[in-house]
Amino acid sequence: MVISLENVVAGYGKTPILRDLNLELERGQITALLGGSGSGKSTLLKTMTGLLPPLEGTVRLLGHEMYRLDQAERSALLRRTGMLFQYGALFGSRTVFDNIALPLREHTALPESVIAEMVRMKLALVGLEGLEARLPSEISGGQRKRVALARASILDPEVIFCDEPSAGLDPIVAAGLDDTLRRFQSLFGMSLVVVTHELESIKFLADRVIMLAGNAVVAVGTVEELSKSAIKNVYDFFHRVPPDYVTAGSSMLEWVEKQGEPKADG
Amino acid sequence: MSVATDAIAVQSTQVVAPQGDLNVHNAAQLYEQLDVLAGRGDVSAVVVDFSQVRAMDSSAVAVVALAKGLFESAGKRFDVRSLSAEHRQTFALMPMRSVATGKVEASEHPLEWAGQQVLASWAGMQRFLDLLTDTIFVVLGMFRRRMPPKGAITEQAVAIGVNALGIVALLTFLLGLIMAFQAAHQLRQFGANIFVANLVGISMVREFGPMMTAIIVAGRTGSAIAAELGTMQVQEEIDALRAMGLDPNRYLLLPRLVAITLMQPALTLMANAVGIFGGFLIGTMYLDLSAPAYINQTIEALSMGDVLNGLTKSVVFAWIIGLVGCYCGFNIEGGASGVGRATTRAVVTSIFLIIVADSIFTTASTVLKMG
Numbered sequence: 333m334v335i336s337l338e339n340v341v342a343g344y345g346k347t348p349i350l351r352d353l354n355l356e357l358e359r360g361q362i363t364a365l366l367g368g369s370g371s372g373k374s375t376l377l378k379t380m381t382g383l384l385p386p387l388e389g390t391v392r393l394l395g396h397e398m399y400r401l402d403q404a405e406r407s408a409l410l411r412r413t414g415m416l417f418q419y420g421a422l423f424g425s426r427t428v429f430d431n432i433a434l435p436l437r438e439h440t441a442l443p444e445s446v447i448a449e450m451v452r453m454k455l456a457l458v459g460l461e462g463l464e465a466r467l468p469s470e471i472s473g474g475q476r477k478r479v480a481l482a483r484a485s486i487l488d489p490e491v492i493f494c495d496e497p498s499a500g501l502d503p504i505v506a507a508g509l510d511d512t513l514r515r516f517q518s519l520f521g522m523s524l525v526v527v528t529h530e531l532e533s534i535k536f537l538a539d540r541v542i543m544l545a546g547n548a549v550v551a552v553g554t555v556e557e558l559s560k561s562a563i564k565n566v567y568d569f570f571h572r573v574p575p576d577y578v579t580a581g582s583s584m585l586e587w588v589e590k591q592g593e594p595k596a597d598g
Numbered sequence: 599m600s601v602a603t604d605a606i607a608v609q610s611t612q613v614v615a616p617q618g619d620l621n622v623h624n625a626a627q628l629y630e631q632l633d634v635l636a637g638r639g640d641v642s643a644v645v646v647d648f649s650q651v652r653a654m655d656s657s658a659v660a661v662v663a664l665a666k667g668l669f670e671s672a673g674k675r676f677d678v679r680s681l682s683a684e685h686r687q688t689f690a691l692m693p694m695r696s697v698a699t700g701k702v703e704a705s706e707h708p709l710e711w712a713g714q715q716v717l718a719s720w721a722g723m724q725r726f727l728d729l730l731t732d733t734i735f736v737v738l739g740m741f742r743r744r745m746p747p748k749g750a751i752t753e754q755a756v757a758i759g760v761n762a763l764g765i766v767a768l769l770t771f772l773l774g775l776i777m778a779f780q781a782a783h784q785l786r787q788f789g790a791n792i793f794v795a796n797l798v799g800i801s802m803v804r805e806f807g808p809m810m811t812a813i814i815v816a817g818r819t820g821s822a823i824a825a826e827l828g829t830m831q832v833q834e835e836i837d838a839l840r841a842m843g844l845d846p847n848r849y850l851l852l853p854r855l856v857a858i859t860l861m862q863p864a865l866t867l868m869a870n871a872v873g874i875f876g877g878f879l880i881g882t883m884y885l886d887l888s889a890p891a892y893i894n895q896t897i898e899a900l901s902m903g904d905v906l907n908g909l910t911k912s913v914v915f916a917w918i919i920g921l922v923g924c925y926c927g928f929n930i931e932g933g934a935s936g937v938g939r940a941t942t943r944a945v946v947t948s949i950f951l952i953i954v955a956d957s958i959f960t961t962a963s964t965v966l967k968m969g
Binding site: 378381382383403406407408409410411413414415417418419421422423424434435437438439493582583584585586587588591 | 830
């Protein structure tokens with residue numbers, strides 16, 4: 333088991349966003365976390381990655397109760413994971429090379445020559461060889477995400493968490509990134525947890541899907557299972573059914589329709 | 599096209615008939631008119647007649663929705679009539695929910711506001727104490743070889759110290775110059791010109807050197823620390839460090855704190871020397887004092903205690919600037935505007951605390967001397 337959550341309530345401050353989370357994520361699988369905007373996907377991802385302690389319940393990462401570990405132990409555990417942030421979260425004042433090399437320099441005693449070779453290899457794997465000397469501001473959004481993926485994978489982690497990897501990218505770049513994620517999973521046997529909105533990505537990537545709605549997990553299964561779901565939220569998501577924000581009978585027109593010709597007073 | 603409205607009195611029912619296009623450019627006129635009618639005691643009902651309205655946008659619907667709330671809360675009747683199919687389509691887009699009361703969220707009670715401010719201050723204090731505790735641990739960690747990243751202290755020392763040399767030197771030179779001028783004017787009347795050296799020397803070394811340097815560094819470095827860390831927070835770079843199993847305090851706070859602790863006393867020493875040099879120029883050129891006499895008088899006036907006093911202060915000021923800058927940067931709220939607020943807060947708080955700390959130092963040292 334890569335991650336398990338038992339009776340977890342996740343949220344910020346004292347405000348719960350997600351309740352009663354009981355999940356188990358298998359090793360070697362790509363798990364997609366789905367849900368509409370504000371459904372708590374990023375909150376759940378932060379809780380899984382050690383960035384947001386749960387308000388209640390137990391989070392086990394790679395067999396360890398993450399939030400019960402002391403700082404050094406948790407730090408050691410997190411080295412076995414990687415995180416790809418939505419906007420890359422590259423260090424703006426460091427070059428692409430330094431960004432990717434950072435985990436190696438901080439967590440290993442490898443000589444600089446080996447680090448340089450590893451960075452070059454990982455950059456080649458994401459199709460960005462030759463960009464080592466560039467600053468993050470000098471490359472495109474899609475390239476930044478791929479650099480961030482190279483950084484997240486530089487220690488060959490057992491699990492990589494991805495927060496909306498293909499959001500805001502053109503279809504070709506998005507497909508390229510999805511393909512790279514799939515290759516990481518198949519080549520290195522990594523587990524991936526991917527938060528995404530993109531249906532195409534989900535269909536291509538996900539071995540298993542967890543759907544969030546209304547502050548809770550509403551469905552778990554394969555893409556095929558969920559696309560046939562009888563649950564409205566799940567069905568609507570997979571079939572792109574637009575929401576009716578102004579529901580029947582609640583619009584201003586409803587009031588207008590009830591108006592008769594006014595009668596003069598007195 | 600502007601809205602022409604026509605109010606016809608039918609007993610106590612008023613008919614408002616806008617003409618032409620009703621949109622964001624003129625909806626305010628209709629709202630003002632309806633607002634006035636809602637407040638009039640002699641009006642019990644209002645009808646908005648859309649028969650002469652050509653086209654309308656959502657601002658017109660918003661005005662009608664708000665007016666409906668206004669009239670209902672005043673216990674009056676409010677209706678619309680003669681809507682075309684196009685008008686109805688626009689009305690269909692707007693939800694009823696926001697119409698029910700027509701009121702904006704009630705404003706906060708002053709006591710509630712005050713209570714929230716106290717709670718926020720308390721929470722801020724707790725966060726600052728947390729940061730202070732973490733700082734003590736990362737500093738102690740250096741003795742267990744948990745050093746900041748390679749080259750980070752040098753990089754920060756250059757940014758904080760070397761790059762500030764020019765501005766600190768210029769301003770403290772001018773300060774020494776001004777002090778000597780002001781003192782010369784008074785002391786010359788008593789034939790006590792030579793004491794300009796005492797005044798400038800002691801003032802610079804004990805007070806103005808450390809404080810002026812601290813204020814410049816607070817404005818320059820404190821703001822830069824808050825802005826840099828704040829931006830990193832907004833761009834999730836600090837979360838990225840945590841996710842990599844790295845301690846942001848060791849990675850970001852420690853190099854800045856070590857660098858400012860080393861650079862602040864160095865800058866202060868230089869500021870003292872340059873300020874005294876400013877006074878020396880006035881003493882020798884304006885007061886006709888000889889250079890050896892001025893230098894001897896300055897040396898005699900100053901003691902090692904004065905210098906150490908100033909340097910101790912400078913270290914305390916350095917920690918104030920470093921910690922406040924890091925605190926404001928790490929605890930940013932909001933996006934780009936939050937970075938701006940954090941930067942301002944870092945500078946203002948640092949300067950305030952520097953002056954408070956300086957007054958405590960001065961009072962304590964005076965009391966100790968008297969004792």
